[in-house]
Each structure stands twice: as C-alpha cells, then as structure tokens.
Amino acid sequence: MGWIFALxxxxxxxxxxxxxxxxxxxxxxxxVVLIAEDWWCGVVPAGLSRSGVRSAADAAAMTSAGIQLYERLRSAPPVYRYALVGVETDEFRHYDELTAQDEDVTVFPGLVISDDIWTAVGKPPVFGAFAPGYRWLPYVGEGV
Structure with a gap:
C-alpha cells in the first residue's frame, strides 16, 4: 500500500x-470519488514519494507541493466544505465526525474549513482567514 501525498x-x-x-x-x-454519501476531490502532485515522508528531501518536496496546493485552493470556487493537504488525507474525517462536539479540529495543521463549519465547532480562535468563506489552521509543512 502506498502513502500518497495529496490535497x-x-x-x-x-x-x-x-x-x-x-x-x-x-x-x-x-x-473525484463518492465516499459514503459525500463527494471528494483529491489532487495528487506528480513526482513525490509514494512511501510517505522518509527523508528530509521527501519532506522538503512535499512541503513545497503543499504550499502550492494551498495557494491554488485559495482561488478555488467555494464548492468544498473542508480540505487538508498531507499524506493519506483522503477521507480523514466524515462531515459528521468533523463537526461532532467532541472532535478537536485544532489538531490538523493545514485544515481549511468553511465558515459554517468554523461556527459549528465553536469558532476556535486559532483558525485564521484563508479565502472568502473559509478559515484555516496554517500549514506547517511536512516533517520526517
């Protein structure tokens, strides 16, 4: 099984x-895939390790790609509810799990959420502006 880096x-x-x-x-x-009842869009940069982060070079390449993915996401149409860049981020949480009262959404650096989700999870102050209608925990890059 591969460890895929993606948005x-x-x-x-x-x-x-x-x-x-x-x-x-x-x-x-x-x-584009249907998981349970929700549609997901996955974007996979070319040329990155399919084994996760195994070296400083892998971490640097993935961090660079992550920054580019987030920059492109800033200008995306406002059609997604939440997004995350990293290794194996596909289906990292279902909507109901993400918005559950006991879920700590502040543990996902790089998490982008709609303003509606931000409100539903109690408006955590650690989320900053990302794009119109969205907030995020700033991306910290990938580590070894």
Missing part, C-alpha cells in the same frame, strides 16, 4: 461541486 477536499452531496474543484486544479492529477 483532499470534501464537497458534500453534489458531484458537480467536486468536479468543479477538480477542474480548478486542471494541471494537476485529480480524482
């Missing part, structure tokens, strides 16, 4: 929203 964004119940997000990343490899 994964949950787009709710509308397949068209996930496809619109994939089109926004048209020059990157992307995939």
């Amino acid at each position: 994964n964004a949950e787009c709710g119940r509308a397949e068209g929203d996930a496809r619109a997000l994939a089109r926004h990343f048209h020059d990157w490899s992307s995939d």
Whole structure:
C-alpha cells in the first residue's frame, strides 16, 4: 500500500461541486470519488514519494507541493466544505465526525474549513482567514 501525498477536499452531496474543484486544479492529477454519501476531490502532485515522508528531501518536496496546493485552493470556487493537504488525507474525517462536539479540529495543521463549519465547532480562535468563506489552521509543512 502506498502513502500518497495529496490535497483532499470534501464537497458534500453534489458531484458537480467536486468536479468543479477538480477542474480548478486542471494541471494537476485529480480524482473525484463518492465516499459514503459525500463527494471528494483529491489532487495528487506528480513526482513525490509514494512511501510517505522518509527523508528530509521527501519532506522538503512535499512541503513545497503543499504550499502550492494551498495557494491554488485559495482561488478555488467555494464548492468544498473542508480540505487538508498531507499524506493519506483522503477521507480523514466524515462531515459528521468533523463537526461532532467532541472532535478537536485544532489538531490538523493545514485544515481549511468553511465558515459554517468554523461556527459549528465553536469558532476556535486559532483558525485564521484563508479565502472568502473559509478559515484555516496554517500549514506547517511536512516533517520526517
């Protein structure tokens, strides 16, 4: 099994929203999948390790790609509910899990959430502005 580095964004119940997000990343490899009842868009940069972060060079390459993914996400259409860049971020949480009262969303550096989710989880002050309609925990990069 590979350890894939990617941006994964949950787009709710509308397949068209996930496809619109994939089109926004048209020059990157992307995939749209239905998981349970929700559509996800995954964007995978080329040329990165498929074994996770195993060296400082892997960490640097993935961090650089992560920064680029977040920069592109800032200008994406507002069709996703939440997104995260990292190794094996696909389906890291279902919407109901993410918004559960006992879920600590502050443990996911780089997590981008809609303003609606930010409000639902109690407006944690550690989330800053990301793009119109979204907040995030700043991305800290990948470590070895």
